[in-house]
Amino acid sequence: MPPRSRQRDAKIEGGVGSPNLGARRTIHAEMDSSRPMISLLLIVVAICSSGSMATTAGQGPVFVEEPGDVLHQLEGGGNRHVALRCNASGTPPPTYRWFSNGSEVDLTDGRHSVQAGTLVVATRRKGRAATAYSCLAANRHGAVRSRTALVLPQYLDPFPVEERDPVHVRLHAGLVLVCAPPPHSPGLGLRFRWLFNEFPALVQQDARRYVSQATGDLYVARAEAGDGGRYSCYVTASIMGSHTSVLSSFVSLGLKKDATPAVKLAPHVELSLPPVTRVLAGRDVRLECFALGNPVPEVSWRRVGAELPAGARVTASGAALEMGSARAEHGGTYECEARNAKGSARSSTLLVVNEPPSWVRGIPPAELDIGDRLSWACEARGHPAPFYRWLRDGEALRPGGPVELGDDGTLTISAVDLSHSGMYQCEARNGNGTIYSAAELRVLEYAPHFGSSPDPGTAHVVRGGAATLLCRPRASPHATISWERHGAPILNSSRVFVRERDSSLLILNATEDADGGAYTCVAENARGRANLTLQLHVQEPTRMSRPPTDVTANVSDSVLLPCQASAAAAGMNIAYTWEALGRTLDPGRDAEKFWIASQSEDSGDLTIVKVRLADSGRYTCTARTPIDSVSASATLRVKGPPGPPASVRVMKVTNTSAMLSWKQGTVNNSPIRRYRVEARTPQSRQWASVSTAPAEIEGSAVTAVCEGLVPWTEYEFRVAAVSDVGTSEQSAPSRRIRTNAAPPTVVPVAVSGGGGRPRELTITWNPVHPELRYGDDFGYVVSFRPNSSSSTSTSSLMAPRGRHGGGGRNDDVGGDEDDERGWTQAVVPHAETALYVAELPPDVPPYAAFLVRVGTFNSAGEGPRGPAVIVHSAEALPSAVPESVAAVGASASELDVSWLPVPQEGLHGRLLGYSVSYWPAAAANELSAGTRQNARVSGEATGVRIAGLSATTTYSLTVRVLNGAGAGPPSRTANGTTLKPPPSQVPHNVSAQVTPGSGTTLHWDPVEATENESAVTGYKVLYWLESNGPGVQAVLESERTSAWLNLTSDGVYTVEVRARSPGGDGLPARLTVEVTTENHASALEKMPAKKGDRGSSGHNPLGLASTMVVLAAVLASFLLG
CATH class of the missing domain: 2.60.40.10 (Immunoglobulins)
Known part of the structure; x- marks a missing residue:
């Protein structure tokens, strides 16, 4: 079979079942980019x-199923059987051997038998110890050992039948009743409760009483009178699905009662936390803490240095802290505190969450040649950290010779041979479990x-x-x-x-x-x-058939650098790369900037998009074939605007010029044609072009003179270079300099004055702007003289005082202002001062006219004198008194007051007008009249109508002259009486008669005035179109009791009729007249208006006639009182 791993002197690692690495036949060429050596x-x-x-073909054993822990219940009769399964794959099929507590199982002992790899064990009734089993699966390729499984008996014995000794405690003292549970299988979950006196009465847990689920003991923080009685510990467990309960013998609790009052006791933690609590990850956590004391203590929980974990809950009235599914982050120090009025007590434990081992990295199978190096590494996580052991064919592997074992789970065989073939297992173990990773090592020949x-x-x-x-x-x-x-x-x-x-x-x-x-x-x-x-x-070597050529381009242009090579062998692939700017260009990463022609285009042309100055440089194209390469280079010159000039300095300064120098900035492949200079002052803060000499500064120049500057002004300068491509950025500003001083060339504007105290001449002006002062020590020269040929003395004029004057008047001056005779001069040495006050001799009359001019000076000399203007000295209170003051009644609410003009010599200033004071004559005098009022008359008017007075009332009044200094003395008191009030009766029986095409005639009854009212002298008729509003009125006066109205336009008119009298107009009678194209008119009755009101009331249409319609308005007249 082909090898599954073929790596000489290589580290072999990964998971079990890693992909096999087959060898392959390849041809690979490496080229040296230099030539001619290839x-x-x-x-x-x-x-x-x-x-x-x-x-040998086949496969070593690999576990498909390993034995697991088995629980079994001890019963009173007969044996029970448990089955442990072990199943492994392999070729040929594996055989199995079983081991118990480290020794091979005797299958002939009558308790053990194997059926298809399954071990059947007959359990014993009195066998209470756990038994460990493991299996060994083997074939001709090797053997592997399974995990260890435990056969665990489950049992809960009854309590002993012996009676328990009685317990006696003092009333209000704390106590503990010990449960002492009977023997039971390890790890069996027990639940503890206590019976009180008889079944099924159970002790109810609360803040005073607690049953520990760790020991079963009953804790009572403070004994009460009702606690006396008999108690039994009640234990329950679930064994193999069956519910089992046992009861202890009853123990009697007696309470001792003393005549003395109960003693208050500080808390004492009777059920304390262990120093360290260890729990397996994923298991539930229960921490218990209970204290005795009087009063009953309250228990609280906290985690030192952190919040309690999410999901943690306090139960049993504070005695227990529970957390489900423990995780590593739950670890830490937990503390309970019991507190009452007498004090507090604490107990703490360190919670450690342990984890069984789990694989981070197992070992893969390996096939090696003789002499190859094997390096296996396995890694497992867990808490505490696991330690490692290696097995070969189920037996512990010992280091020696080529075999090296590391504490970190590594196995190294420096040179394998045929004897090293077999099944290997890496074992990771801690106190919480053991795991195996298995793999086969096959050494080939x-x-x-x-x-x-x-x-x-x-x-x-x-x-x-x-x-x-x-x-x-x-x-x-x-x-x-x-x-x-x-x-x-x-x-x-x-x-x-x-x-x-x-x-x-x-x-x-x-x-x-x-x-x-x-x-x-x-x-x-x-x-x-x-x-x-x-x-x-x-x-033959590859050659460059179309190499790149040098290119010059402007900023933002796109350029093309050609590159094409040809290879001697037909059909040989050519790959192109470009190097520039210190790196190899990557079309994928730099796609927005660089683009290299695709392979299908049979060239490597480089396109550079929107070139920048930074893109200038040497570009090298390399064409590579599988056997060699060839390169060619070209230079890209990018022309751009020049760089900003540097080191701008001011070399020489006059009062209106400054010589600058600078250093040329970068040319950027385009020669500088000229320079532009700008300046700014602290006042303007805006840069502006300045005149220079020469006017056109050539590109080779590094100096220029700025002209037309303002004397004694701070300037900063900057320079920009201009080429055919564009303009540079502005240079950094020069240091700030000040031009030299020069005599001022401007004079103050808005020269004026006047006002002030008697015998003072106040002169004011607007200060000269700082940019126009042209030097330091700036000030003003004030000159003045009388505007007449009089012999007014000025010898006693005093220095200026820092007091602002009032308003004055500027007048044009005659042709004698250049005459230097009689001028008095004063120096005001402060640039921001805008006031000069001179004291005049006693013989100068008030409001005397002076010629005044204001000039300027600074440290460089005196400037021009300003044009002369006329300024008057301060005014005095008028001495003139109005004569022939008279008052005549104009109406019931008005008086006409008149007087004669006052002579000029008594004004002592400029006439502003007159002030009329008036008050009811019934008051003793003007000052005692609480109703005294004033009316002001501006200018030279010699009369005024006073309104808002009471009818038929006599008023006293005086008149005073006003000038800039104030009011003169009052005139003689004059009296005037207002007229009687107008008639209070409104016209009655007002009717409207319409004549087609001619208009409308009104008729009304005469109005009779009473004895206390002004006589009727006539009538006044007002009318207007309602669509226009009362602001557009027509007024008609009549001495009769009728009037003709030219109501020829269509629309609704409002008409008012009232009596006239010397005392004024009476109240109106109001009606509405509607005029249509058919020459119909309708009049609606109106109620008389209230006094002083032109109000209105609702409409009430009446009948119409074809040629004349007369509507008699029944007017309800009334008087306001």
């Missing part, structure tokens, strides 16, 4: 056929072999290259190799030779045409001889 490696590996192997029908191997090599012919047949033991040509052994020379230490290699250097032909490899060992003939062809 190296060829021709390898010949044998394919073994079943007919050539000196081995056979003659050299190259395959059942070997074809001559064919290889190609280029002329002048080197070829290595490798001959490695299958043979066990290993074969000796020799080489022949033309029927004669090959003699070593400097050019053609067999390697000294490895005769399987025939080496030919500097091949010639004559080296082509057949070579024969001869292999021989003790089992036989075989040979194989190889054909070597010498041919």
Whole structure:
């Protein structure tokens, strides 16, 4: 049969049943990329056929079924039988032997028999010990041992019949009643309960009483009066599906009662946790903790350093902590704490979750030749960590000679021979179980072999290259190799030779045409001889028919680098690869950037998409055939925008210029044509182009002068290079510099002033912007003089004070502002100051006009003087008093007040208007009148109508003059009386008469005024289209009790009629008139409006006439009071 593993000096590992590795005959050539030396490696590996192997067909035993643990119940009479099954596959079929407690089972003892591999065991009634069994399955290839199975008797004996001694405890003390369960089979699950006095009364568990399911003992934290009585331990178990129960003898519990009060006791953990609790993975966990004490302690649980596992639950009123299906992560220290009013107590345990061994890696079967190296490694997990043992054919394997055993589960045989064949088992064991991994080692012996029908191997090599012919047949033991040509052994020379230490290699250097032909490899060992003939062809080398050429491209262009080669041998495959940028290009990974023509296109052209500057460099195309390779290179030059200039520095500075220098940046294969310079100031923060000298900075230049700069201003500069391809990024900014100072060229704007305190001249202006100050120590020169030929003295003018003035007035100035006579100058040395206040002599009248101009200066000199403007000095309170003040009633709520203009000399400033104060004359005077009000009149007006007054009331009033300084003295008090109120009666019997095409005539009854009302002087009619709203009204006045209305347009009109009088208009009577195209009109009665209201009321249509429709509106008049 063919070998299942053929790896000399190799590590053999994997799972049982790993795929077999068959040998195959291959021809492989290795080429040296350099030329002209070409190296060829021709390898010949044998394919073994079943007919050539000196081995025995078949398979060693492999377990299909292994015996498992068996439980059996001990009964009072007769024997019971249990069956242990053992079944293995193999060719020939295995035979079985059984072992009990390490010794072979005697099948003639009457208790044991074998039926088709199954061991039948007759159990004994009094046999309470567990018995271990294992089977050994064997055929001619070897033997394997099964796992060990236990035959376990199951039993629960009754309690002894002896009476138990009574127990006496003090009332409120803690106690424990011991169960002492009877003998039972190990591992049998028992359930414990306690009877109280008689069956079936059971002790109820609570925080005070607990039955341990580990020992069966009954714990009482504090004895109560009702606890006295008889107790029996009640044990139940399930054996082989049968329910079994046993009862202990009763024990009497007596309570001692003292006259003294019960003593309070701190908790004492009576049922404590063991130091270490071990549990098998997958099993349920139950931790018990119970304390005695008075009062009854409360028990709580925690895991030290972590939360309790998910699914953990506290039961039995806190005495038990349960967790299902233990896992490794459940491990840790668990602590219970019992606490009452007197104190607390703790107990803890370390929970260790053990795991039986399980395979991580088993051993695979192996077939090796004589002299090969075997290396097997098995690995198992478990807790605690398993230890390993090796068996061969069921017996423990001992190290020695070529056999080495490692503690980590490794087996090594440095050189196998036929005696090492057999069945091997790796055993992994810990305290929780034992597992086996089995595999067969088969050592083969056979003659050299190259395959059942070997074809001559064919290889190609280029002329002048080197070829290595490798001959490695299958043979066990290993074969000796020799080489022949033309029927004669090959003699070593400097050019053609067999390697000294490895005769399987025939080496030919500097091949010639004559080296082509057949070579024969001869292999021989003790089992036989075989040979194989190889054909070597010498041919012309591959050449580059279309090599890549140098290319220059712009950034973002796509370029094509050609590459095509031709091989001497027709049909020989050529593979193309490209190297560039320090690596081999991968079309799969770089598909978006590089694309190499497919094999079907018979070329290796390289397309580079959207080239970048970084793509510049040397590109090498290599064409490879199975026997050689050829390469050619080309350079890609990518032209792009230049790099930014570096090291921009300011070399020389004047007040309006700065000389810059810089270093040229990278050219990027396109010469720099010119440079652009930009600057910015801290105030603008925006970069802007600046004028330079020369205006066009050539690409070879590294200096330029920036012109047109503002004096005494901080600047930063940056430079950009421009080529035919594009513009570079901006350079890094230069360090910030300041231009030299220069005299200022601007003057303040918005020169104004005025206001302030008496005998002060206040001058204001807008400060000059910092960029226009042109130097430090910036300030202002303020000049002023009277705007007249008067002899006003200015000798006592004082220095400016830091006080802001009020508003002033700017006026154009006559032609004498250039006359330097009489000017007073003051220096304001602060750039941000915008105010100058001068004190004037006492003889300067208020509101005197001055010519004022403001100039500038800085450390470099004085700037221009500003244009002269007129600014007035501070005003004084008016001294003029209005004369001929009079007040006349204009209506029931209004007075017309008038006075004469005041003379200019009494204003002492600019006239702003007048203030009229008025109050009821009934008050004693203006100041005591709580209802005094004021009305202001702007400008030069000499009268005002005061509204909102009471009817038929006399008012007192005064008038004052106003200027910028305030109000002057009041005038003499004048009195005026408002008129009587208008009639309160509304017009009655209002009717509307429509004349087709002519309009509408209204009629109403006359209104009579009362004695306290103003006489009726006429009537006022208002009307409007409702669609337009009351904002669009027509007003008609009449002295009669009728009026004609031009209501010719279709629509609904609202009409109001009211009486007129000197005291004002009375309340209206309102009605609605509808005009249609048929010349019909309808009038709706309206209730009189409330006083002061133009309100409305609902419509009430009346009948119509063909030529005239008169609607008498019955108006309910009323007066408001």
